[in-house]
Amino acid sequence: MRWTSMLAIYVLFWAFSVFLVLPFGVRTAEEAGVERVPGQAESAPHEFRIGRIAFRVTIVATALFLLFVANYHFGWVTTEMLDFLDVANGV
Incomplete structure (x- = not known):
């Protein structure tokens, strides 16, 4: 993954985290x-x-982003695992 993509994804995680943290x-x-x-x-x-x-x-x-990057490198959760409707096989 390119560093510019990682930076953009981190900014998205940061913006999302604002809404998680503000109420506490x-x-x-x-x-x-x-x-x-x-x-x-x-x-x-x-x-x-x-x-x-x-x-x-x-x-x-940062914690959520590190989990995302670890998942990207190690492939813990893939798109095939999330294909509940079996769209890949045309069903």
């Missing part, structure tokens, strides 16, 4: 014990720490 560790103003700003949604996070979130996303994305 979020505390609302009520949970933090502070008053909400007028007009603030009840579900809005009390503090948004982009550095911490980016670090967590990078860890998750």
